[in-house]
Amino acid sequence: MTTDPRWLILGAGALGRLLAARLAERQPSILIGRRTGSNPLIMTTPEGEVRRHAVVRLTLAEAPRRPALIHVTTKSHAVDAALDQLAARVAADTPVVLWQNGFQAQPRATRRWAGPVLCAVTSEGAYTHGEDGVVHAGHGLTHLGHLEGRYPELATRTSATLTAAGLETRACDDIRRRLWHKLAVNAAINPLVAIHRIRNGELRAPAYRPRVEAIVAEVATLMAAEQIEPPETGWQAHVWGVIEGTANNRASMLQDVLAGRRTERDAILGPLLEAARRHGLSVPALERLRDDTPQ
Numbered sequence: 001m002t003t004d005p006r007w008l009i010l011g012a013g014a015l016g017r018l019l020a021a022r023l024a025e026r027q028p029s030i031l032i033g034r035r036t037g038s039n040p041l042i043m044t045t046p047e048g049e050v051r052r053h054a055v056v057r058l059t060l061a062e063a064p065r066r067p068a069l070i071h072v073t074t075k076s077h078a079v080d081a082a083l084d085q086l087a088a089r090v091a092a093d094t095p096v097v098l099w100q101n102g103f104q105a106q107p108r109a110t111r112r113w114a115g116p117v118l119c120a121v122t123s124e125g126a127y128t129h130g131e132d133g134v135v136h137a138g139h140g141l142t143h144l145g146h147l148e149g150r151y152p153e154l155a156t157r158t159s160a161t162l163t164a165a166g167l168e169t170r171a172c173d174d175i176r177r178r179l180w181h182k183l184a185v186n187a188a189i190n191p192l193v194a195i196h197r198i199r200n201g202e203l204r205a206p207a208y209r210p211r212v213e214a215i216v217a218e219v220a221t222l223m224a225a226e227q228i229e230p231p232e233t234g235w236q237a238h239v240w241g242v243i244e245g246t247a248n249n250r251a252s253m254l255q256d257v258l259a260g261r262r263t264e265r266d267a268i269l270g271p272l273l274e275a276a277r278r279h280g281l282s283v284p285a286l287e288r289l290r291d292d293t294p295q
């Protein structure tokens with residue numbers, strides 16, 4: 001069976017739409033979701049330009065059996081089901097790129113999928129707008145790599161295509177560290193802003209600051225136990241720097257809560273609590289955070 005040169009993008013949320021719109025003129029791709037048909041995707045760029053992109057949209061049952069690559073952009077808790085559906089439809093050795101937050105879907109998928117699995121860590125900002133719209137709110141940087149540093153050529157090739165499409169991407173051999181770093185930041189910010197329904201910058205208020213500091217202190221201990229190198233500035237300064245830089249953001253978990261969607265609580269806090277158990281560490285601030293966070 002010959003390989004179809006097209007990429008599949010599984011999940012038509014903000015990230016899936018952003019990939020589909022950005023790739024439209026560079027790399028033949030198919031957006032897989034519930035909604036099919038020929039409506040163009042309407043992307044608002046960070047510069048405020050509104051662009052219409054013709055994007056092929058199919059259900060998975062209509063997708064080619066040997067796509068060149070599959071981007072999985074669903075939420076973390078939907079990855080297992082997505083891989084089950086993919087396994088029934090596409091060739092077992094198809095390369096997959098995972099775009100989830102946390103550190104739950106990635107090791108599981110790397111173990112179970114027969115083909116190469118790359119993980120992405122991105123700081124691209126995007127949100128959906130209506131049925132066919134996506135707002136690319138801010139340019140970011142994406143890193144791409146295999147958890148054990150395998151498939152460097154695939155990571156380099158995929159990164160080059162994404163970069164040419166306007167999503168700056170670098171292949172790397174330390175994606176595990178990058179995933180844990182993002183998880184640490186997400187753990188300190190996302191649950192609290194979702195619980196209190198506040199923007200990121202409001203965490204600087206005296207009402208929240210001590211709780212953020214306590215969470216970051218526990219996360220720092222866990223990262224050391226997991227032998228994850230700390231950021232150059234140290235964990236506290238790193239997290240407060242992100243809060244400062246994203247002060248006006250409504251974090252993704254807050255957006256989920258406001259839209260009545262399931263949150264990424266388990267993908268973000270689960271691996272930390274599991275690491276605490278493995279290392280016999282007491283983490284009362286994180287346990288309380290898990291109990292307070294909507295699922």
Ligand code: KPL
Nearest residue numbers: 189246249250251252253
């Ligand atoms: O990644 C984020 C998110 O919203 O998920 C942060 C860094 C918290 C920015 O809002």
